[in-house]
Amino acid sequence: MIELAAVRKRFGRHAVLDGIDLQVPTGARLGIIGPAASGKSVLLKLVCGLLRPDAGQVMIDGTDITERSEEGLAATRARIGFLFQNYALFDFMTVGDNVAFPLARRGGLAEDEIARRVSARLRAVGLAGNEAKMPAELSGGMKKRVGIARATIAHPEIVIYDEPTAGLDPVTTSKVYDLLRADQETTGATVIAVSSDVEALCRFVDTVAFLYQGKIRYQGAAQTLTDAPDPVVRQFVRGDLEGPLEG
Amino acid sequence: MRGLIELWGVFVSTIAGMIRGGRPKGEIVRQMHAIGNKSMLFIAVTLGFIGMVMIYQACMQFNRVTGDLSQVGVQFIRLVTSDFAPTLTGMMLATRVGAGIAAEIGSMKVTEQVDALRMSGVLPVDYLIVPRFIASVVMTVVLTTLGGAIMYVAGGLTAHYQFGVNLKIFFDLSLLNPAHLSLGLVKAVTYGAAIPVVSGFCGLRAKGSSEGVGWATTAAVIGSSLAVLLLDFILSVAGFFVLGEALR
Ligand SMILES: Nc1ncnc2c1ncn2[C@@H]1O[C@H](COP(=O)(O)OP(=O)(O)O)[C@@H](O)[C@H]1O
Ligand SMILES: [Mg+2]
Numbered sequence: 001m002i003e004l005a006a007v008r009k010r011f012g013r014h015a016v017l018d019g020i021d022l023q024v025p026t027g028a029r030l031g032i033i034g035p036a037a038s039g040k041s042v043l044l045k046l047v048c049g050l051l052r053p054d055a056g057q058v059m060i061d062g063t064d065i066t067e068r069s070e071e072g073l074a075a076t077r078a079r080i081g082f083l084f085q086n087y088a089l090f091d092f093m094t095v096g097d098n099v100a101f102p103l104a105r106r107g108g109l110a111e112d113e114i115a116r117r118v119s120a121r122l123r124a125v126g127l128a129g130n131e132a133k134m135p136a137e138l139s140g141g142m143k144k145r146v147g148i149a150r151a152t153i154a155h156p157e158i159v160i161y162d163e164p165t166a167g168l169d170p171v172t173t174s175k176v177y178d179l180l181r182a183d184q185e186t187t188g189a190t191v192i193a194v195s196s197d198v199e200a201l202c203r204f205v206d207t208v209a210f211l212y213q214g215k216i217r218y219q220g221a222a223q224t225l226t227d228a229p230d231p232v233v234r235q236f237v238r239g240d241l242e243g244p245l246e247g
Numbered sequence: 248m249r250g251l252i253e254l255w256g257v258f259v260s261t262i263a264g265m266i267r268g269g270r271p272k273g274e275i276v277r278q279m280h281a282i283g284n285k286s287m288l289f290i291a292v293t294l295g296f297i298g299m300v301m302i303y304q305a306c307m308q309f310n311r312v313t314g315d316l317s318q319v320g321v322q323f324i325r326l327v328t329s330d331f332a333p334t335l336t337g338m339m340l341a342t343r344v345g346a347g348i349a350a351e352i353g354s355m356k357v358t359e360q361v362d363a364l365r366m367s368g369v370l371p372v373d374y375l376i377v378p379r380f381i382a383s384v385v386m387t388v389v390l391t392t393l394g395g396a397i398m399y400v401a402g403g404l405t406a407h408y409q410f411g412v413n414l415k416i417f418f419d420l421s422l423l424n425p426a427h428l429s430l431g432l433v434k435a436v437t438y439g440a441a442i443p444v445v446s447g448f449c450g451l452r453a454k455g456s457s458e459g460v461g462w463a464t465t466a467a468v469i470g471s472s473l474a475v476l477l478l479d480f481i482l483s484v485a486g487f488f489v490l491g492e493a494l495r
Contacts, residue, residue, distance in 0.1 A: 045362070048366065050362050050365060050366070070365070070370060071370070074368035077365070077366050077367070077368055078368055080366065082363070082366045084359045084362065084363060085359075086358060086359060088358060088359035088360050088362060088363040089360070089363075090360055090363065090364075091355075091358075091360070101367055102366075102367045105367045105368055105369060106368075150363075
């Protein structure tokens with residue numbers, strides 16, 4: 001269970017998150033949507049301690065991680081896979097080494113076993129045989145999929161995807177979500193996914209939270225999102241130009 | 248002020264990180280190659296020319312006053328060893344190595360690669376700064392030795408061919424003592440340690456996008472150069488008090 005209680009985060013004078021309360025039960029799939037720069041990525045980074053909140057608590061399975069030192073967070077982070085919005089692939093390593101990194105850092109596995117798992121994972125994301133390439137040689141969509149492979153290689157209990165399909169074509173988007181769903185169904189992991197592709201996201205997650213002006217404005221079942229009672233949510237989801245939503 | 252405290256924190260965790268380990272295999276050698284190979288010619292040329300100019304000026308001055316050039320080489324090697332070689336090398340490395348380290352680490356920071364490392368339980372200081380720190384300390388000593396030797400030889404040849412100073416008299420090492428050597432060594436090690444810590448710190452503080460990397464790089468060059476100058480002053484004063492007579 002991931003729990004955020006009254007979490008606040010500001011950068012300079014700009015309050016990005018202004019009192020977030022959110023609960024994600026173990027094994028649940030939560031989608032987060034919201035306008036650009038509403039703090040979705042910041043929220044995800046708070047969950048794994050990459051950023052610290054100015055106030056409030058972030059609890060993972062009942063323990064508060066906000067006071068932990070960087071070393072103390074390592075054990076928690078080992079349980080989390082994170083896909084960064086801009087891939088964050090290590091540009092000085094091959095694709096294979098990138099994907100292997102979380103496993104190799106953890107230790108306890110023989111090198112050929114790691115190599116076997118890496119090639120299996122790359123095959124699963126449709127990039128079989130690309131181990132020896134450098135990230136700079138890949139297209140944006142391929143980098144995204146390498147990022148997904150790296151995030152999921154160690155079978156984490158919690159997987160966080162920041163814009164897993166941004167910049168991908170509709171067919172690849174569907175393929176990626178099929179892959180994420182298949183993964184989640186086999187591992188039973190808790191998933192938090194941020195996406196601007198609301199429709200595709202809603203087919204993947206059970207619950208959706210709408211982040212707006214520093215708060216969770218709405219939270220509800222993914223299926224009924226287009227009929228949400230809140231006009232702001234409806235306007236955002238339907239992409240209407242007219243309505244109460246503020247830039 | 249808070250920046251200075253954080254900088255000190257990076258230094259302390261670098262030292263701790265050397266004991267902790269956790270750096271990538273072969274990285275120190277790679278960094279030594281990156282720092283040493285790229286700077287060798289640069290330092291050889293710079294220190295060689297400065298050596299020539301200094302001796303030229305010194306001999307001109309001596310000629311005007313006493314005309315006795317027999318002491319020039321003997322004094323020169325003492326200055327080269329205890330100050331010119333380490334400090335000029337340090338200044339050169341502060342620009343080159345400092346900029347390189349800040350740009351590399353800074354671009355990793357703004358592309359979230361540093362965060363990706365942290366997600367895998369890696370401490371960025373251990374993984375990124377420690378190997379550069381060790382490599383820089385070793386290579387600064389090596390390059391100081393090389394640069395100092397070239398400076399000395401270039402100075403000696405200038406004295407010989409321009410002013411007719413006997414080579415044997417110029418290259419007389421009898422007045423060079425362990426105090427000069429140890430002061431020079433301490434300076435080289437200190438600069439070699441300061442440059443990657445200051446630059447790595449600037450890189451890790453890079454924010455935003457490529458513009459942030461630019462800022463970090465500039466800050467690293469200025470910061471490392473100032474650190475070398477400041478440490479030169481501190482160590483020279485300290486050396487004077489500790490070694491005293493031996494330096495004279
Ligand atoms: N490390 C940071 N330093 C300063 N401002 C930041 C930082 N990270 C995010 N922000 C700001 O916080 C706001 C929300 O950013 P983000 O979470 O990336 O938005 P998005 O919802 O599009 O993912 C933006 O205005 C951004 O400029
Ligand atoms: Mg974002």
